[in-house]
Amino acid sequence: MVTTTALEEELRRLAGSVPDPELPVLTLDDLGVLRAVHVRDADSVEVELTPTYTGCPAVEAMSTDIERVLHEHGxxxxxxxTVLSPAWSTDDISDEGRRKLREFGIAPPRGGRPSGPVALDLGPTRTAADGPEPEPVRCPSCGSADTELLSRFSSTACKALRRCLSCREPFDHFKEL
Structure with missing residues (x-):
């Protein structure tokens, strides 16, 4: 069992409060990419960060911002x-992060945060032509489940572009991984 000190918990809280550079409405803690903070000695710290996907261009900005915040605190x-195992998944987004995404106008990943093993079914991304989805993507503006996929990619590789067929508003959907 790994124990954390009060200082490590405080530094993790500080590092976790850093906004995500691509989705500044979320903190790194909300996004679930901050894995651990280890105090090595009185003024040396190692932070473990897992990117949302291998090669994520935001990791460098995240690292720089974490360093700045911790330097500011002595x-x-x-x-x-960068830690790649266990891999990040959308299950790592906190409930608070999901709420913030919805309020910001981005549909959060479908499903909750399961406990225990999760069945994995790999296959192509569904489109409107594929038929109904097992769980609909709800519009973050009006809550309608009557939405359609416009593009598998949006402003970042993590999001898809969708449109609500009820209120006609386009919106981003944070894709499930």
């Missing part, structure tokens, strides 16, 4: 290490 040496 930590002289900060190293941010």
């Amino acid at each position: 930590i002289r040496e900060v190293s941010v290490r």
